[in-house]
Amino acid sequence: MIRPTLQALLSHWWRNPLQLFTLLAGLALATALWSGVQAVNAEARASYAAAATTLGEGQYDRLIEKDGQPIDVATYINLRRAGWLVSPVISGRLNGVRIIGIEPLTAPGGIGAIEMADGADVERFLAGQGQMFGSADVARILPEFDVILSQNAAPNTAVTDIGIAQQILGRVGQIDSLVIAPSQPVGQSDLGEIAPHLVLQAAQSTSDVAQLTDSFHLNLTAFGMLSFAVGIFIVNGAIGLAFEQRRPVVRTLRALGVSLRTLVWLMAAELMLFALIAGMIGVALGYGIAALLLPDVAATLRGLYGADVSGTLQLRPVWWLSGLAIAMGGTAIAAFGALWKLSRMPLLAGGQQRALAMAAGRRAQGLAVAAGVLLGVYVLLCFTATGLIAGFALLACLLIGAALALPWVLDVVLRFASSRSMSVTAQWFWADTRQQLPGLSLALMALLLAMAANIGVSTMVSSFRTTFTGFLEQRLTSELYIDTRDAAQAESFVRYAEPRVDAILPIMFTQISIANQPVDIYGTRDHTTYRENWMMLAQAEKHWDTTFAGETIIVNEQLARRAGLAIGDVVTVQGRQMPIAGIYGDYGNPIGQAIIAEPLFQTLYPNVVTDRFGLRIAPERAQDFVADLVRDTDLTSAQIINQAGIKALSLEVFERTFTVTSALNVLTLAVAGFAILMSLLTLAGMRLPQLAPAWAMGMTRRRLGKLELTRAVILAALTTLLALPLGLALAYALLSVVNVAAFGWKLPMYLFPSDYLRLGVFALLAAGAAALWPALRLARTPPAELLKVFSNER
Amino acid sequence: MNVKALLICLLPSGLCAQGFAGLGTEVDGFAVPQPAPEFSFPEDHGAHEDYRIEWWYLTANLQAADGTDYGLQWTLFRSALSPEDGTGWQTPQLWMGHAAVTTPTNHYVSERLGRGGVGQAGVTVDPFVAWIDDWQLAGDWDHMAMTASGPEFRYDMKLQAQGPLVFHGDDGYSVKSAEGQASYYYSQPFFDIAGELQLPEGTIAVSGQAWLDREWSSQPLSGNQTGWDWFSLTFDSGEKLMGFRLNQTDGNYYTSATWITPDGDATSLTDGAFQAEPLATNAQGVPVHWQVLLPAYDVDVVVEAQNDNAWMTTSVPYWEGPVTVSGSHSGRGYLEMTGYD
Structure with missing residues (x-):
């Protein structure tokens, strides 16, 4: 009994290979992105653990x-x-x-x-x-x-x-x-x-690499989860569709005496089998993704945190198994609804398109309520969230809330359009679009999420880049930087350079602890370079004057935020009480920093050897000076770094950081495009009964095809429009909440309308391209197929 | 003698597969003990870096005011990785300290490792100081001060010599096998000792007798020797016996002994004169109950561990603890057994 039942159930997939492909591909993609990110994280963590063991840290x-x-x-x-x-x-x-x-x-x-x-x-x-x-x-x-x-x-x-x-x-x-x-x-x-x-x-308090890099990995994990969620949307869609289409088969099988329990178990087993296959494909793909990403991640971690991460991937059984488990778990989540519905189905119920759409409409309202709650939590968290976890919770509320609200919003918009349209065709078009909405909504949610993530992340990255480049311009003002070998070389260098340059700015620092935070404290020479170029986020009156007089201290934003310090607060440095006179932006620096006057620094830390120097010199003279310096002293050219070199190096570090992000961005968008394609393809087959009457009433297949295409583009356009505010809200959360928690600094948010426009066009093109094939197929459907609808109505 | 624990390998576990058997390996380039030595003091109390291994090894039988017996061990080993010289961190001289306190029910052990060249461990001759970390044995060999500490114990002791140095074997040239392996070996077995033990049980004032061994060589064991059982016994009569049995892979053994009169006259006894047979083992299989015979001096005694569980849980593990002697002679002493791990 089981075998023929299974045969009957599986025959569905034989007849709908595309659906099977959607299911497997969606699941495999979801697993791939998730497990790829996990593999990268696992590799990095293993590296940290090895490093920590080596030093006995922690x-x-x-x-x-x-x-x-x-x-x-x-x-x-x-x-x-x-x-x-x-x-x-x-x-x-x-x-x-x-x-x-x-x-x-x-x-x-x-x-x-x-x-x-x-x-x-x-x-x-x-x-x-x-x-x-x-x-x-x-x-x-x-x-x-x-x-x-x-x-x-x-x-x-x-x-x-x-x-x-x-x-x-x-x-x-x-x-x-x-x-x-x-x-x-x-x-x-x-x-x-x-x-x-x-x-x-x-x-415990050793600021070890693992702690420092936590935020970075949480970021990656969040991306992995997002991709997984998108993938599960696809799978859910495919499974739901397959179950709906198999209702007649189920009805027949049950009429023949197969128990409901057997049916549910068989279908669950069938899905788990698929999950296993897709999971394995996904894990293999994930390995590929991880292997591609890892060198960049490793470079980023080294550049940002000084963490050494192996650039080659090792196969770890834990990771394999967790990949498979997540595929199975994802399938279970995606299939639960469908199986539950199946177990409650009246014996003789078959599928009814319109009824389903109406039910979906009611469900959409339920979802909209849930969405409202989530978005409410988002707003609440915007004002209260402090930690990184809260930051991600905030992001999750925003994204899931918006995704859940999407069907309802689209439904409202379409109803409005429908009520405004005059012609019969237009009215039919809008009504038909609304009817299609439930089937497409999951794919559209995926698109919305992908678009929003794209807008949010690219806004963050671009804002970061704009701020950081400006910051580097201000900060790296010295034309040359000299790194001497030891105190003796430093001394002879100073003697040599003093009469030849405009100013020598010694870079003296040491690592101390202020307010229980690790801090690099710098002794700074009184020079216009600092007074003119260092932008303060907050400052007391005459902050440079008091600081150079040795009375006050200036700290970076990271330190101020982590230790909860504000202007006027007093910190203890080597037993000396010093009020804070300024807080400056210090983008890209993972740890706290503080500035005191050079003479004071030398009093407090007499043993610190100053071996690095910034040089102010007219840019046109810099080249000659370097040549003279190498010729006349024992400094090598490797010890002399020009400003442009440092800038390029600093920027490169950040470019690499975001290479990873943008690669994941593109992948997410690709998954969303795929989701649309698959949804449309599966819908196409189901929709013949809806389209046949329109065709019978004189609408050409070509026209129908065009309308299909238009519909996809309109829906995508609507989604894109909604994605814009969502993306900006996401960017805001990333910049003001997550970034502060992760790195300790807040970034100003800049808008990049041309980027958004380009992204919108891409999304429309992707949706159009995805819709093109189903539309073409429709335009070429043999009339006989359409006629069959009337003779073979379900 | 005191062919005591040694350090082929000073590094913790995993490296020490060789254990005591490794003492029998040949190393080129080191000086080798020669017969008829002429010692010169205080220089010879110091380190002999051209020899591969060396130790300053003190054991003591102590008693508290309430009559409870305690045992105490203080040992500093030197092991040279190579005969070449080096300074600072590059010196090939490695040092290991073992300290223990044995009570009737507990055995507290501590081990220290270090290397010469940077001042963490070493021996100076004038004034004489042998140290590793905070452990120290210092003085002019008539009066000495000694201290050691571990996670559970600490002791501070004063020692006073009541007799002369005793030279084992042939005037301090002590043969260790039929093939002729040998070491330089002398002792100061006449120390009165008194001081304080800081134990988890409390701080206890103790006094008794101590026995300090000095030995150095480059290869004291034969290739087929696996370990040894070493006895240092002080009889109530004031006579003392040092005897050891070197165990071979073929089940046979090589013995040697020194009979010491109360005023310090020593007689060396060759292979076979000293006999020791195990009577019973502890739960671990280590013989903690022995019959010891020295027919030449009418010695027929039973030697029993005061605490069966005096196992040294050090990098190279062995058994070392105080014993009680009964039979033809009565007294107390120390027993060391290696090659049972």
């Missing part, structure tokens, strides 16, 4: 110098001899590779994560003969070293003995931090007595 407390300077070996030994079980760590970069020096004998378990593999020679590692552990890419970049390939090495990271690390980083005798072993002996001395200049950094 696992062990550590000691650092209060003023951010290196710790000397004597301090380390003093601590050990006072019973403090600490282990020294140094890190730095060599040819872009992160070099981590550890002391393997004292390092607490797990740190370094070195598996002494074959070929590892403890003696060589310890005796300072240059052995290091790293991945294959490290071995490639550092061919001059004895790199032992290590499976669990963090990407782009080499672990070696601290003695070697100090040498190759040119930092002999220096230690960055001391990792504190979790178990300490009885009777150790008080830290304040042995090393009063050190501070303890608790493991």
